[in-house]
Each structure stands twice: as structure tokens, then as C-alpha cells.
Amino acid sequence: MTNKRKNVREAAMDLLEAIEKNQSYSNLLLNSTIEKNKLSTVDTGLLTELTYGTLQRRMALDYFLKPFIKNSKKTESWVHQLLRITLYQMVYLDKIPDRAAIYEAVEIAKKRGHKGIAGMVNGVLRNIQRQGLPSLDEVSNPIERLSIETSHPEWLVKRWVNQFGFDKTKEMCEINLTAPLQTARVNLTKTTVRECIEDLDEEGFQIEKSPIIPEAIRSLKGNIAFSKAFNKGLFTIQDESSMLVSYALAANKNEKILDACAAPGGKSTHIAEKMELTGVVYSLDLHEHKVKLINANASRLGLGNIKTMVMDSRKAGEHLEKESFDRVLLDAPCSGLGVMRRKPDMKYTKKEEDIYQLSTIQQNLLDSVSPLVKKGGILVYSTCTVDKEENENTVSKFLQEHSEFDLDDTMKERMPEAIQPLVTDGYLQIFPQDFGSDGFFIACLRKKV
Numbered sequence: 001m002t003n004k005r006k007n008v009r010e011a012a013m014d015l016l017e018a019i020e021k022n023q024s025y026s027n028l029l030l031n032s033t034i035e036k037n038k039l040s041t042v043d044t045g046l047l048t049e050l051t052y053g054t055l056q057r058r059m060a061l062d063y064f065l066k067p068f069i070k071n072s073k074k075t076e077s078w079v080h081q082l083l084r085i086t087l088y089q090m091v092y093l094d095k096i097p098d099r100a101a102i103y104e105a106v107e108i109a110k111k112r113g114h115k116g117i118a119g120m121v122n123g124v125l126r127n128i129q130r131q132g133l134p135s136l137d138e139v140s141n142p143i144e145r146l147s148i149e150t151s152h153p154e155w156l157v158k159r160w161v162n163q164f165g166f167d168k169t170k171e172m173c174e175i176n177l178t179a180p181l182q183t184a185r186v187n188l189t190k191t192t193v194r195e196c197i198e199d200l201d202e203e204g205f206q207i208e209k210s211p212i213i214p215e216a217i218r219s220l221k222g223n224i225a226f227s228k229a230f231n232k233g234l235f236t237i238q239d240e241s242s243m244l245v246s247y248a249l250a251a252n253k254n255e256k257i258l259d260a261c262a263a264p265g266g267k268s269t270h271i272a273e274k275m276e277l278t279g280v281v282y283s284l285d286l287h288e289h290k291v292k293l294i295n296a297n298a299s300r301l302g303l304g305n306i307k308t309m310v311m312d313s314r315k316a317g318e319h320l321e322k323e324s325f326d327r328v329l330l331d332a333p334c335s336g337l338g339v340m341r342r343k344p345d346m347k348y349t350k351k352e353e354d355i356y357q358l359s360t361i362q363q364n365l366l367d368s369v370s371p372l373v374k375k376g377g378i379l380v381y382s383t384c385t386v387d388k389e390e391n392e393n394t395v396s397k398f399l400q401e402h403s404e405f406d407l408d409d410t411m412k413e414r415m416p417e418a419i420q421p422l423v424t425d426g427y428l429q430i431f432p433q434d435f436g437s438d439g440f441f442i443a444c445l446r447k448k449v
């Protein structure tokens with residue numbers, strides 16, 4: 001047991017404290033801890049596993065801890081985090097022996113607190129070791145049980161069961177507990193998929209082709225965001241589901257495209273690449289600092305056919321000419337329920353009312369960008385969420401009020417083969433368990449001529 005290891009556990013404890021106090025997003029806090037402490041690859045792996053694993057399983061861990069903590073109201077929050085992290089190692093990680101995990105927890109408790117706290121931590125963990133975990137069989141309501149077992153808020157499990165049925169919800173909750181894939185989109189204006197894989201292989205990464213998207217790759221070993229190939233603009237880190245939006249939009253060379261909610265530019269850059277550097281993609285975003293990210297990505301990728309603007313797209317009609325765009329993409333702000341694997345802290349911060357507030361914003365955005373589509377042009381609406389209110393219902397409300405648009409069922413033919421069976425009547429809902437990619441929704445509409 002090295003001091004370094006101890007620091008990693010303490011760092012995880014501090015990270016969880018900061019995340020819970022809502023100081024920042026888990027991924028940003030994790031990256032800054034890794035950079036600040038110049039952690040090795042092994043320590044980075046352990047820190048990520050402990051932080052994300054504990055966050056992912058928080059509700060189940062608390063259920064297991066509850067009967068063993070006598071005075072939970074008086075337990076300081078860092079002590080609670082320490083107990084969660086240690087129990088996570090004991091229950092879910094085979095490679096760390098229980099006695100090692102408990103020993104290190106007690107050492108941290110001594111250092112951070114005092115002998116009394118160390119004794120309490122030791123007592124709780126040893127009692128769990130002796131008596132075993134409380135059984136989830138005591139929770140008779142299946143929704144409540146699934147909620148605790150997979151650490152998803154009960155309101156969400158209930159909502160998903162109502163919308164998609166129990167089995168689909170269970171699969172979704174279970175896959176959300178696993179680590180996400182790292183996938184990337186090869187920049188075909190600079191290289192080919194084969195050459196990009198060779199370049200990354202030479203740098204020591206282990207890469208395979210995506211089984212679903214022709215221009216996508218998956219990293220099996222190593223974070224390719226830190227590769228030379230990335231800096232050379234040979235690819236963009238992007239989830240495979242997000243790549244499907246450009247298939248739905250199907251921009252042709254020399255067209256004029258609007259991406260109304262574009263930052264950090266994942267989809268704008270894909271569209272610009274697919275147009276082979278011709279035409280123009282107008283990429284708007286509400287926030288100036290986010291628009292800078294689009295510019296940085298476009299310049300790293302060598303894409304000159306993107307024009308960025310800071311704009312509230314709810315007022316796009318005041319600044320941009322009516323019926324002047326061949327295709328418009330609205331990749332709307334959403335509740336993000338499809339990406340909870342990447343951002344597990346969301347499970348404890350999202351509220352059901354957020355969904356209804358967002359659906360109003362989505363409606364407003366659709367209303368304001370739709371006049372910009374040319375007659376016969378395409379309007380793609382997408383979200384990274386799994387919820388009918390923000391997806392099908394938002395689109396059907398829009399269609400009720402905009403008889404000039406129809407659902408475009410030819411989207412199916414434009415999708416990669418593996419995706420086609422999931423497209424129905426111009427709608428595509430991808431669940432995270434379908435391909436291991438993010439939960440995502442795409443609707444394709446066409447303006448009548």
C-alpha cells in the first residue's frame with residue numbers, strides 16, 4: 001500500500017464531496033484532479049473507477065450502509081463519502097481485498113478526523129463484513145427496488161416503466177451502471193479510417209472499427225483525446241448516436257445549413273466534413289465561450305466551411321433570412337437522460353419538472369427556426385434524452401401547429417444499415433442498451449413544397 005494509492009482514495013473522497021456540493025461537473029472535476037496531481041495511468045484508472053463507480057452506485061451503497069450507521073445525521077459528509085467509496089470497493093471491485101480497502105479507509109479517517117472517527121469507520125465496515133449486506137428482497141415494490149438496485153431516482157424509473165415497460169427500463173438502468181465506450185469520428189477530409197487506426201495503433205492505442213457507423217472508431221485501450229492524431233485533427237471524439245444526426249440531415253455539397261444549437265460543434269463539424277469543405281454551415285449558440293469551442297474544433301479539423309455566431313436561436317428569425325436554408329438542425333438543449341453513463345451525477349440532480357421546462361424551450365426553438373427552412377427542405381430535431389415528452393410529444397405538438405411540415409420517413413434509408421430497423425415513421429429512439437452508444441432521439445421533418 002503506497003502513499004500514492006492512499007492519495008488516490010482521498011482524492012476520490014474530495015471529488016465526491018465537491019460533486020455533491022454541486023461545485024462543478026464530475027468530468028471537469030475529475031480531469032482537473034488528474035492534471036493537478038499529475039497522476040499516472042494506473043492511478044488515473046483507479047481514481048476514475050472509484051469516483052464514477054461510487055457515484056453510479058450511490059443509492060444502493062446508502063441502502064447497504066443505512067442499518068450500520070447509528071447516527072447518520074451526525075456523520076460528517078466526508079466520512080459518509082469515505083464509507084461509500086470503501087463499500088464500493090468491497091462490493092463491486094474484485095481486485096481490491098476487503099481488508100486493504102478497510103485499512104486504507106481507517107488511515108484516511110485518522111488523518112482527516114481523529115481516532116474516534118477512525119474507530120467508527122472501522123466498526124461500520126467490519127460489521128458489514130461480518131453480517132453481510134442487507135437484502136434488497138425486503139423492498140417489495142419492483143419500481144422502488146429497481147431504483148435502489150441500479151441507483152436511479154424513483155420518479156425516473158416510474159416514468160420510464162410507464163413509457164417503455166419494465167424490461168426495457170431495467171436494461172437501460174443496468175447498462176447505465178457500466179463504463180461508456182470511447183468512440184470517435186474520423187475526419188475523412190484529412191485521412192481514411194484505416195490510416196487513422198494505423199496512426200493510433202502506432203501511438204500505442206488499441207482501436208477497432210465501429211460496427212455501426214462507417215466513419216467511426218472505438219478505443220479499447222487508452223484515452224485517444226491525448227493522442228498526436230487528435231491534435232492533427234484526424235478525428236473528433238463523439239458518441240456514435242450523435243453521428244447519426246448528420247445521416248438524418250444528409251446535407252449535399254454546396255448547400256446552406258443551419259445548426260441552431262451547435263456548441264461545442266460535434267455535429268456542425270461532422271456536417272461540414274460530409275459536405276467535403278463546400279457550402280456553409282451556420283453554427284449558432286447562445287454562449288460566447290461555447291462558440292469559441294466550435295471555432296477551436298473547426299480550426300483543429302481544418303474546416304473552413306463553418307461560420308459561427310453567438311445568438312439566441314429563439315430569435316434567429318430576426319437575424320437570418322426566412323426560407324434561406326436547405327437544411328436546419330435543432331440539436332436541442334435537453335434533460336440528457338440518455339447520457340447518464342457519462343455523467344452519473346445527473347441521476348441525483350435532475351428533477352421531473354426539468355423535463356417540462358425543457359420541452360417548452362424545445363417548442364420555442366422549433367417554432368423560431370422552422371421558418372428558416374426552404375420549401376422542400378429538411379428540419380432535423382434531436383436530443384440526447386430518453387423521454388417521450390421531450391421527444392415524440394415535442395415533435396407531434398410542433399406538427400399539429402405547423403401543417404407546412406411532415407415527418408420524413410425517408411430518413412430510414414439514409415441511416416447506416418444496423419440502425420434502419422429502429423426507425424419508425426421519421427422517428428428514431430436509440431436506447432443505451434441497443435448498441436452501447438448514448439440514448440438518443442432523432443426526428444426528421446420536411447417542409448412541404
Ligand SMILES: C[S@@+](CC[C@H](N)C(=O)[O-])C[C@H]1O[C@@H](n2cnc3c(N)ncnc32)[C@H](O)[C@@H]1O
Binds near residue numbers: 261333
Ligand atoms: C445538446 S447541446 C448541442 C451539442 C452540439 N450540437 C454538438 O453536437 O456538439 C445544446 C446547446 O444548445 C445551446 N443553447 C441552449 N439554448 C439555446 C438558445 N436559445 N439558442 C442557441 N443555443 C442554445 C447550449 O449552449 C448548448 O451548447
